[in-house]
Amino acid sequence: MDPILQTEGLTIAFGAYTAVDDVTLAVPRNHFKSIIGPNGAGKTTFFNLLSGQLKVTQGTVKFKGQDVSALPPFARTRLGMGRSFQITNVFPKLTVLENVRLAVQSQAGVRFHMLLHYRSRRFRVFEEGALHLLDMVLLGSRRDTLAMHLAHGEKRKLEIAMLLALQPDLLLLDEPTAGISLEEVPAILEVIRRIKSEGDRTIMLIEHKMEMILDLSDSITVLFNGKLLADGTPEDIMNNEMVQTAYLGGLYDDAVASQGHADVY
């Protein structure tokens, strides 16, 4: 089966600084891939290239066999790519329900309708769909709260609900547990596990919590200084010496000294 996502020599440079450097990667359908790497390794930048927030300097992104490198974010969303942001990114002054309802409306392709009321019989299904998703991410009871009044962990769950509303084939989750309290982590984990268990979505996850990654992932990709350092099953990665040094330090100087090192691997 064709991979759902393929990158070839993906590179972006900000002036002299190359944030993502020649990353070639393929993700099969319905696969769960985690991306790890130390801070500043280019993980989020890599996601931004995939979802179109940043334009590639070199290389291509292929999604479902189609070259999407030049498409703007909304077009990639319509093709079935959904991403969450590391910084919570919701509509602060709209209600929780409305946040999700907008996403459901977008998915249904209702974009320029301006005669009927948004709660008319024809559009009420959006609200029902949104409520269903809110229940799925355990936010059903907060439907009328303004998003700005949610706790941080709840905002992350809201984001996931909005993402699911788009029914993406590929989910890009950027540190869904970043900055939330320890008590809330299991709930997020539970939500992700539920999505995974449905089995019809490809998921890419950026995370730092190793136990969570090992628990969920089919494969792991390690980025370091913008380069692809390793890619393999969780066991491979755990036993990989270079990955360990990357995390424990020391490799940085080596990598700078011998540029070819990572490529050889």
Added chain:
Amino acid sequence: MVLIGLPFVTDSRSFLMMLTQIFIFAVFAMSYDILLGYTGIVSFGHCMFFGVGAYSVGVMMNEKGAAIGSLLLAILIGMVLSALLSYIVGMLSLRLKSHFYAMLTLAFSGLLLVLAEKWRSVTHGNDGFTFQVPELIKDRTVLYFIALVIMVLVYLGLRRFIHTPVGRVLQAVRENEQRTESLGFEIVHYKVLASIVAGITASLSGSLYVLTLRFVNTTVFSMDMTLNALLMTIIGGVGTLIGAIIGASIIEFAHHWLTELAKFHPIFERWIIFFGLLYILVVLLFPAGIVGTLRSKWHKYRKARPQDTDPSGVSTESESQGKKVNVS
């Protein structure tokens, strides 16, 4: 209700005239609120649509004569021109950051002002010109009702507009453009759409405005007009259509009263000073505008189930206006 009965009770023509103008400016302010309050676009040249509507009617009445048919045609022409204009300005600048739109609208309205001044054969330049209006509209009471009906219709129309799927997306754009885009909405279309709707509505208010004066000159293109709309919207409450109506009433009333007071003390000749004070007071006491602040207080009061729509919108409007009428 009070407003409907009013013309039969009062025989003060100037009072009726003032209310008519309030209705018209309420329409203008509501159109501005679609941009500023619902889509989050700042425009510094909203007067250009007002002016286009105004001059369409003025020129048409002058050239083709005062008939209902040509009046309607003139209003329609104004709307179409405004729609075109707002489309062009929008397409040119709404892809960019918001201040480009603000600057470009400022430039275009300046351009139209110069055009109105220099194209003397049609506009009679700075002095403007008076024109005849159809027989029917000469009656102040009729005009009053027309303005009232149009205000209510525009209010209902725009209210429906902001509650359609498109209207909800506009509010999403206001809240977070990047997020809206990543949901799969192409935001520039929505912004241009908002600017067209606002432009058409503003053109309508401009057409009505010159009908009450039977006179048009270049002040309809002046910066003051835009500032009026801005102040009315901000004082009443950004993002609430009722707020625009209330803001329009307050500003027009304040203007009227303060000028009247000049009879008692010459300092009121400088009514604009007091106007400034009033503005400062409102901003201090009602940071989110009158309606906006009251509404958020109300939500805090019954925190359990905040809803952002009030089904009794129309009645509150006439009540709140009715109150002011009683005070006066």
